[in-house]
Amino acid sequence: MLGSAAGGGFPQWNCNCRNCSGVRNGTLRARPRTQSSIAVSGGDERQWALVNASPDILAQLKANAVLQPARAPRDTAIAGIVLVDGQLDHTVGLLMLRESTRALRIWCTDPVYADLTRGNPIFEILAHYCGVERREMRSDGAEFAVDGVDGLRWRALAVTGKAAPYSPHRESPVAGDNVALVLRDGASGRALVYAPGLVSMDEPMWRAMQGAACVLLDGTFWSDDEMIRVGASAKRAREIGHLPQSGPGGMLEWLEKLPAGCRRILIHVNNTNPILDEGSPEHAELARRGVEVAWDGLEIEL
Numbered sequence: 379m380l381g382s383a384a385g386g387g388f389p390q391w392n393c394n395c396r397n398c399s400g401v402r403n404g405t406l407r408a409r410p411r412t413q414s415s416i417a418v419s420g421g422d423e424r425q426w427a428l429v430n431a432s433p434d435i436l437a438q439l440k441a442n443a444v445l446q447p448a449r450a451p452r453d454t455a456i457a458g459i460v461l462v463d464g465q466l467d468h469t470v471g472l473l474m475l476r477e478s479t480r481a482l483r484i485w486c487t488d489p490v491y492a493d494l495t496r497g498n499p500i501f502e503i504l505a506h507y508c509g510v511e512r513r514e515m516r517s518d519g520a521e522f523a524v525d526g527v528d529g530l531r532w533r534a535l536a537v538t539g540k541a542a543p544y545s546p547h548r549e550s551p552v553a554g555d556n557v558a559l560v561l562r563d564g565a566s567g568r569a570l571v572y573a574p575g576l577v578s579m580d581e582p583m584w585r586a587m588q589g590a591a592c593v594l595l596d597g598t599f600w601s602d603d604e605m606i607r608v609g610a611s612a613k614r615a616r617e618i619g620h621l622p623q624s625g626p627g628g629m630l631e632w633l634e635k636l637p638a639g640c641r642r643i644l645i646h647v648n649n650t651n652p653i654l655d656e657g658s659p660e661h662a663e664l665a666r667r668g669v670e671v672a673w674d675g676l677e678i679e680l
């Protein structure tokens with residue numbers, strides 16, 4: 379787990395909500411967190427896939443020495459990059475990787491590719507530096523592999539969510555704007571589901587979750603009106619593509635229905651979310667339900 383916070387990180391630079399000010403001045407029992415990203419290997423620690431490239435990527439690389447094996451004057455253990463959407467918190471970090479000695483190999487869906495060449499032309503900009511070798515990722519569950527990262531089988535499932543605010547089709551979503559990833563370990567056959575942006579559950583997603591040994595799911599907001607209540611925004615969680623944890627039909631109800639052996643972890647946690655406060659009743663409720671809150675540096679072995 380390179381970064382477990384949502385866009386803005388925790389604390390967010392300009393935010394004085396109870397959580398941000400509390401973690402900033404040390405009065406809140408909470409860990410700071412960087413923005414949403416994970417690194418995945420199939421068992422060989424010299425080969426990693428970066429899933430999403432957060433604006434905090436440089437700090438995340440520094441904090442995870444395994445990603446810098448130093449076999450050559452310029453080196454990285456990141457063999458490929460997989461994007462689940464085109465949101466800024468998942469793509470701005472690509473610009474920080476421009477010194478790469480070879481083109482960045484990036485797996486993304488067609489709508490995300492379109493957004494990253496037009497609405498926010500990061501790929502066009504990178505063409506003037508290391509370049510991008512884009513690999514098509516279908517959002518219909520077709521299996522793919524990330525070259526150079528052995529021992530893993532990948533699938534992407536379209537989920538309902540939102541394209542980034544800059545996207546020409548922000549208000550008219552298409553399949554593939556957001557995907558969940560299903561990663562299967564080639565040796566054990568065990569699966570992990572990764573979905574940092576998820577606003578509703580459909581049949582393929584629910585089936586994938588039920589077959590997983592571990593789920594890393596959208597933990598952005600505790601309540602639908604959280605941003606309104608702290609005065610940060612006029613928008614509800616669901617309106618911006620995130621299923622809140624509490625309330626009817628919320629994430630906790632879904633997690634409750636998963637098979638007992640499944641490890642449940644909330645990721646992409648917004649800085650306003652009370653679950654970040656380890657002394658909060660919401661944090662205690664998660665503990666009671668066996669639901670974990672991701673933190674930067676968490677290692678998961680399937």
Ligand code: MLT
Pocket residue numbers: 384385386465466467575618619
């Ligand atoms: C989101 O997950 O809704 C976005 O990343 C928000 C943002 O761009 O800050």
Ligand code: MN
Pocket residue numbers: 384385414465467468646
């Ligand atoms: Mn986000």
Ligand code: ZN
Pocket residue numbers: 390393394395396397398399649650
């Ligand atoms: Zn805040």
